[in-house]
Amino acid sequence: MQIKSSVAIAGMLAFATATSAFAETITVATVNNGDMIRMQGLTEEFTAKTGHKVEWVTLEENVLRQRVTQDVAAKGGQFDVMTIGMYETPIWAKQGWLLSLNDLPASYDIDDILPAMRGGLSLDGQLYAAPFYGESSMIMYRTDLMSKAGLEMPDAPTWDFVADAARKMTDKDNEIYGICLRGKAGWGENMAFLTATANSFGARWFDEDWKPQFDSPEWKTTLTFYLDLMTDAGPPGASTNGFNENLSLFQQGKCGMWIDATVAASFVTNPKDSTVADKVSFALAPDTGMGKRGNWLWAWALAIPAGTQKEAAAKEFIQWATSKDYLALVASKEGWANVPPGSRKSLYENPDYAKVPFAKMTLDSINSADPTNPTVKPVPYIGVQFVAIPEFAGIATQVGQEFSAALAGQQTADEALAKAQALTAEEMEAAGY
Amino acid sequence: MATQQSRSAARIMLAPAVILLLGWMLVPLTMTLYFSFKKYLPLRGGDLGWAGFDNYVRFVTSSAFWPSIQSTLIIVIGVLLITVVLGVLLAQLLDQPMWGQGIVRILVIAPFFVMPTVSALVWKNMFMDPVNGLLAHLWKFFGAQPVEWLSDAPLFSIIMIVSWQWLPFATLILLTAIQSLDSEQLEAAEMDGAPVLARFGYIVLPHLSRAIAIVILIQTIFLLSIFAEIFVTTGGAFGTRTLTYLIFQRVLESQNVGLGSAGGVYAIVLANIVAYFLMRIVGKNLDA
Amino acid sequence: MAKSFTNQRMIINTVVAWGIGLLIFFPILWTILTSFKTEAQAINDPPLFLGFDWTLENYSIVQERSDYMRFLMNSVIIAGGSTLLGIVIAIPAAWSMAFVPSRRTKDILLWMLSTKMLPAVGVLYPIYLLFIKFGLLDTRLGLVIVMMLINLPIIVWMLYTYFREIPVEILEAARMDGASLREELIYVLTPMAIPGIASTVLLNFILAWNEAFWTLNLTAAKAAPLTAFIASYSSPEGLFYAKLSAASTMAIAPILILGWFSQKQLVRGLTFGAVK
Numbered sequence: 001m002q003i004k005s006s007v008a009i010a011g012m013l014a015f016a017t018a019t020s021a022f023a024e025t026i027t028v029a030t031v032n033n034g035d036m037i038r039m040q041g042l043t044e045e046f047t048a049k050t051g052h053k054v055e056w057v058t059l060e061e062n063v064l065r066q067r068v069t070q071d072v073a074a075k076g077g078q079f080d081v082m083t084i085g086m087y088e089t090p091i092w093a094k095q096g097w098l099l100s101l102n103d104l105p106a107s108y109d110i111d112d113i114l115p116a117m118r119g120g121l122s123l124d125g126q127l128y129a130a131p132f133y134g135e136s137s138m139i140m141y142r143t144d145l146m147s148k149a150g151l152e153m154p155d156a157p158t159w160d161f162v163a164d165a166a167r168k169m170t171d172k173d174n175e176i177y178g179i180c181l182r183g184k185a186g187w188g189e190n191m192a193f194l195t196a197t198a199n200s201f202g203a204r205w206f207d208e209d210w211k212p213q214f215d216s217p218e219w220k221t222t223l224t225f226y227l228d229l230m231t232d233a234g235p236p237g238a239s240t241n242g243f244n245e246n247l248s249l250f251q252q253g254k255c256g257m258w259i260d261a262t263v264a265a266s267f268v269t270n271p272k273d274s275t276v277a278d279k280v281s282f283a284l285a286p287d288t289g290m291g292k293r294g295n296w297l298w299a300w301a302l303a304i305p306a307g308t309q310k311e312a313a314a315k316e317f318i319q320w321a322t323s324k325d326y327l328a329l330v331a332s333k334e335g336w337a338n339v340p341p342g343s344r345k346s347l348y349e350n351p352d353y354a355k356v357p358f359a360k361m362t363l364d365s366i367n368s369a370d371p372t373n374p375t376v377k378p379v380p381y382i383g384v385q386f387v388a389i390p391e392f393a394g395i396a397t398q399v400g401q402e403f404s405a406a407l408a409g410q411q412t413a414d415e416a417l418a419k420a421q422a423l424t425a426e427e428m429e430a431a432g433y
Numbered sequence: 434m435a436t437q438q439s440r441s442a443a444r445i446m447l448a449p450a451v452i453l454l455l456g457w458m459l460v461p462l463t464m465t466l467y468f469s470f471k472k473y474l475p476l477r478g479g480d481l482g483w484a485g486f487d488n489y490v491r492f493v494t495s496s497a498f499w500p501s502i503q504s505t506l507i508i509v510i511g512v513l514l515i516t517v518v519l520g521v522l523l524a525q526l527l528d529q530p531m532w533g534q535g536i537v538r539i540l541v542i543a544p545f546f547v548m549p550t551v552s553a554l555v556w557k558n559m560f561m562d563p564v565n566g567l568l569a570h571l572w573k574f575f576g577a578q579p580v581e582w583l584s585d586a587p588l589f590s591i592i593m594i595v596s597w598q599w600l601p602f603a604t605l606i607l608l609t610a611i612q613s614l615d616s617e618q619l620e621a622a623e624m625d626g627a628p629v630l631a632r633f634g635y636i637v638l639p640h641l642s643r644a645i646a647i648v649i650l651i652q653t654i655f656l657l658s659i660f661a662e663i664f665v666t667t668g669g670a671f672g673t674r675t676l677t678y679l680i681f682q683r684v685l686e687s688q689n690v691g692l693g694s695a696g697g698v699y700a701i702v703l704a705n706i707v708a709y710f711l712m713r714i715v716g717k718n719l720d721a
Numbered sequence: 722m723a724k725s726f727t728n729q730r731m732i733i734n735t736v737v738a739w740g741i742g743l744l745i746f747f748p749i750l751w752t753i754l755t756s757f758k759t760e761a762q763a764i765n766d767p768p769l770f771l772g773f774d775w776t777l778e779n780y781s782i783v784q785e786r787s788d789y790m791r792f793l794m795n796s797v798i799i800a801g802g803s804t805l806l807g808i809v810i811a812i813p814a815a816w817s818m819a820f821v822p823s824r825r826t827k828d829i830l831l832w833m834l835s836t837k838m839l840p841a842v843g844v845l846y847p848i849y850l851l852f853i854k855f856g857l858l859d860t861r862l863g864l865v866i867v868m869m870l871i872n873l874p875i876i877v878w879m880l881y882t883y884f885r886e887i888p889v890e891i892l893e894a895a896r897m898d899g900a901s902l903r904e905e906l907i908y909v910l911t912p913m914a915i916p917g918i919a920s921t922v923l924l925n926f927i928l929a930w931n932e933a934f935w936t937l938n939l940t941a942a943k944a945a946p947l948t949a950f951i952a953s954y955s956s957p958e959g960l961f962y963a964k965l966s967a968a969s970t971m972a973i974a975p976i977l978i979l980g981w982f983s984q985k986q987l988v989r990g991l992t993f994g995a996v997k
Contacts, residue, residue, distance in 0.1 A: 027941055027942045029941070032953045032954070037786060040786065041785070041786075055941075055942035055943070056942065057941050057942050057945070057949075058786075058787070058953040059949070059952050059953050060952055060953065060954075060955040062664075062668070063937065063952045063955075066685045066686075066938075067937075067938070067941075069685070069688065070685060070845075070849065070938065071941075073475030073476065073688060074475070074846070074849050074850055074853060075853065076849065076852075076853050076858050077853070077858075078858055078859050078941040079941060091476060095476065095478065175564070184668070184670075185667075185668055185669075185670040186668060235563075235564060236563040236564060236579060236581055237562065237563035237564065237581040237583070237584060239581075239584040239670075239671075240581075240583045240584055240667070244961075248565075248764075248960050248961070249564065251960060252565075252764060252960075254564065273760070273960060275761075390474070390476030390477055390688065391687065393686055393687070393688075394682065394683075394686045394687025394688070394689070395687070397668075397682070397686055398497070398682070400670075401668075401669060401670040401671075401674075404584075404670045404671070405670060405671055405672070407584075408581070408584035408585065408671060409585075410584075410671060410672075419496070422496065423495075423496060423497075426495065426496075427687070430491060430689075430692070431474075431477075439820075439821050440821055440823075442817075442821075442902055443816075443817035443818075443820075443821035443823075444817070446813035446814060446816060446817040446902075447813070447814045447817045447818065447829070449810050449813070449814070450810050450811060450813075450814035450833070450873060450877055451814070451829065451833075453810065453870060453873065454833055454836050454870065454873060454874065457836060457870040458836045458839065460847070460851070461839070461844035461847040461848055461851075462839070462844070464844075464846075464847035464850070464851075465843055465844055465846075465847055468846065468847070523741065526734070526737065526738050526741070527738060529730075529734040529738075530727075530730075530731055530734065531731060531734040531735040531738050532731065532735045533735065533739065534738075536742075537738045537739055537742040538742075538984065538988075539981050539984060540742035540743060540745060540746040541741070541742050541745050541746075542980070542984060543745070543746050543749055543977065543980070543981075544745060544746075544748070544749070545927070545980070546927060546931075546973060546976045546977045546980040547749065547931075547973050547977075548930070548931035548933060548947070548948060548951070548972060548973060548976075549931060549933055550933045550948060550951050550952070550955070551951055551969045551972055551973055552748070554951070554955055554965060554969065555748055555751075555752050555965075555966075555969060556748065558961075558962060558965065559748075559751060559752065559755065559962060559965075559966070560748065560751075565764045565766075565962070567751065567768055570766065570767060570768050574767075597745070597748070600745070601745075605987075605988055605991055606991060606992065606993065608988075609988065609991065609992050610992070644992075647993045647994070650834070651875075651993065654834065654837045654838055657838060657840070658838075658840055658841055660841070660842065660933075660934055661933045661934070665955065676840075677840050677841075677842055680840060680842045680843050681842045684842060684843075684845065684846060685842075685845075690846050693842075693843070693846070694843065694846070696843065697840055697842070697843020697844060698843070700840040700843050701838075701839060701840065701843065704835070704838035704839070704840065705835060705838065707838070708831075708834075708835040708838055712831045712834075712835070
């Protein structure tokens with residue numbers, strides 16, 4: 001038995017070396033989101049093409065963040081490719097922790113990457129992480145419930161319309177909740193949504209002197225509006241609902257509207273998982289007429305930590321996973337609606353993809369987000385639903401816990417804002433601003 | 434009685450365990466102490482020089498500090514109370530003659546084999562979820578409004594989950610202790626007409642005091658450091674941030690190693706205070 | 722008369738105990754049942770207890786995504802290795818404390834236990850740096866060492882309380898017959914203490930198996946045990962109760978089965994000296 005298996009391994013090794021002169025095994029850390037799981041399932045295609053093998057470390061988002069941050073900061077070198085976001089990329093690149101991807105070959109067509117994504121993943125003109133998929137946020141709503149409420153959703157609604165519609169759609173006896181929004185504490189959970197929403201109400205995290213702004217009337221309007229709306233038209237337990245919980249509720253037909261990541265569109269319209277697949281339509285995230293919409297900009301991207309021994313293989317992997325060919329490969333197996341969206345211009349120019357119901361709304365949403373100029377008033381930071389400074393994740397998670405507690409009815413909006421203001425000021429002072 | 438020779442042999446035999454544990458304690462402790470006096474921010478370039486006692490001051494003056502001590506104590510004491518009280522009752526029950534005793538015992542100890550992450554995930558999603566959870570269905574069945582467990586009663590929910598995991602352990606130790614009770618003594622008391630409660634209070638409980646002390650000691654050691662249950666269920670929101678969790682937030686979420694290390698030192702001090710009192714109580718019961 | 726009274730009591734005892742036992746076991750039973758449902762049936766309203774179409778689909782999805790056997794092997798090696806190593810180091814220590822006690826024995830024992838109170842999160846950074854330095858990250862060896870150190874105090878304590886119940890005369894008799902210390906330990910003490918050692922091994926195997934902080938933070942792909950396996954199923958997108966249940970069942974099944982088969986051995990020695 002043992003002899004057999006070692007012969008088999010030797011055979012496999014021989015085969016692997018035959019396909020490529022530099023066959024390596026790389027370790028890739030990634031999130032357990034649907035698109036990444038699909039990529040994991042297609043690993044064999046990559047191995048067949050390049051000879052390199054891939055060992056996957058697939059973790060839930062919070063655990064993954066903690067693991068990769070710890071590893072890159074301590075220079076543990078456990079991963080050759082890491083899945084990181086638009087928030088981490090510029091900060092880590094500035095520390096010299098990431099390898100530049102500007103030297104990818106011409107066939108990769110780096111200029112095909114959507115400008116919004118490329119901008120958010122670059123530092124000083126160098127691309128440090130290649131977008132696997134990009135997203136903004138938009139409204140997903142139930143057409144049947146909307147017409148039952150006697151309303152028609154405009155392509156670009158206001159918050160007042162959304163609030164009104166949500167209240168009219170709500171039917172708590174039948175477990176229909178007008179609107180599902182994130183409430184689970186975390187900088188990438190409720191704070192992503194609330195920060196983007198606050199932008200549309202004219203609020204900002206910091207003024208030009210890095211003074212926290214939670215004591216401003218704009219934040220108070222934002223938070224009060226959100227709390228009132230969720231109390232009237234939100235699902236029970238909203239303060240522990242994140243992206244996944246809301247997705248599951250929407251797929252079960254319990255939400256009238258859901259404002260969240262554009263990537264969710266392919267899950268809610270997929271009849272295999274969604275009970276409401278044929279009754280969903282899309283609209284831009286709401287505004288208040290101040291010129292900014294409440295939608296964010298995000299990309300999950302692949303980056304190579306500096307110090308990896310397997311740079312060449314890692315680059316080959318990133319090239320493969322974020323290429324046009326990969327999109328075509330997924331389309332050939334799962335259909336165009338299931339390709340990772342929001343990363344390449346050519347995808348949106350593709351007539352086959354244009355038939356996908358959410359393609360245009362996704363692109364419009366992505367294009368309407370401006371990380372360098374996120375809100376009405378000027379700000380010293382970059383980022384729509386985050387602030388691209390290292391302290392942000394820690395601060396925003398704590399602020400998110402205060403807002404989440406307010407949503408759970410444990411404190412008022414004023415108390416939550418006062419605590420948020422105090423702890424942000426405290427942390428910013430500690431960081432030396 | 435022990436000879437000089439066996440004494441020195443004993444010392445040599447004890448040495449590996451002691452040296453290993455001493456290293457396991459001292460090396461990380463020294464490094465933690467070192468970091469705690471540093472301004473050490475990996476995301477800002479790492480070591481930014483000495484910070485004196487800044488980290489220590491900042492950690493205790495932070496608005497999150499005292500609430501975190503409070504929730505740590507509530508969770509530890511709550512779980513101890515539930516597991517010891519229910520454990521004594523359950524052990525009494527399992528000691529009675531019945532059919533299928535072995536199978537009942539297997540059912541009761543099963544939760545102890547479940548890893549904390551799994552039990553937190555299962556409780557959170559499949560039982561405490563206010564829409565799809567089984568408890569919500571149960572509440573609705575009786576016409577009540579489902580409880581939003583993790584936001585309305587967060588500490589209680591966590592105490593329940595953790596108690597479920599540790600009740601088997603307490604029950605088992607207490608059961609072995611009850612089984613060693615001299616049944617003649619109990620029968621004699623029964624003959625004398627002592628009521629059930631008196632028999633329990635004057636004979637069973639004193640007999641169990643030693644076992645209870647041991648349950649408290651061992652569980653406290655594990656409970657002070659519970660992490661997965663909070664990480665999975667509330668992520669530290671709604672006042673469930675324990676000291677351990679606060680340190681986790683400082684070190685890993687905020688990537689402030691200096692501040693987190695200062696917190697670690699506080700946690701070590703707290704643990705040792707608790708340990709000291711526990712040892713005094715349990716030590717008396719431990720005739721070493 | 723007396724007999725019917727006992728019978729009546731038996732029935733009440735049995736009913737109450739079974740009721741409570743099933744209640745305590747129910748979350749595990751529910752998880753196992755849910756793992757055989759489809760995702761839609763898993764969230765059915767009202768909940769389905771037995772009347773559903775049993776399917777193995779979830780298990781095949783989970784297996785397809787992650788190579789269960791590899792995680793399982795790592796769990797077995799890490800939990801088993803750390804426990805055995807701990808036993809080898811603890812037997813001499815427990816011997817010396819039990820049979821050649823000194824004034825400081827009790828203090829040493831309690832000090833050992835207090836090292837367990839070191840908050841893991843607080844020392845993660847130092848340990849991580851040490852692991853990098855010694856190339857132990859993502860190795861089974863590294864985790865075996867850490868898990869052994871974490872459980873060593875418990876192992877020493879359990880063995881110590883067990884050894885104390887062994888009459889010292891037997892060891893002395895062996896010594897009279899010319900047995901060396903090594904022989905005394907291996908051929909006389911250890912066989913006599915088998916029940917105690919067995920329950921120590923079992924308890925610490927369980928503790929090491931379920932430890933989720935170090936095992937998750939110090940591994941990546943190669944040495945990741947089942948605790949890491951479960952971390953990739955904790956909140957996937959969309960409906961996931963059935964898949965989560967399948968993954969959970971896979972993660973706890975081996976230890977559950979081991980625990981059930983060996984519960985007699987586990988219980989017998991699990992006294993920590995509480996019985997006197």
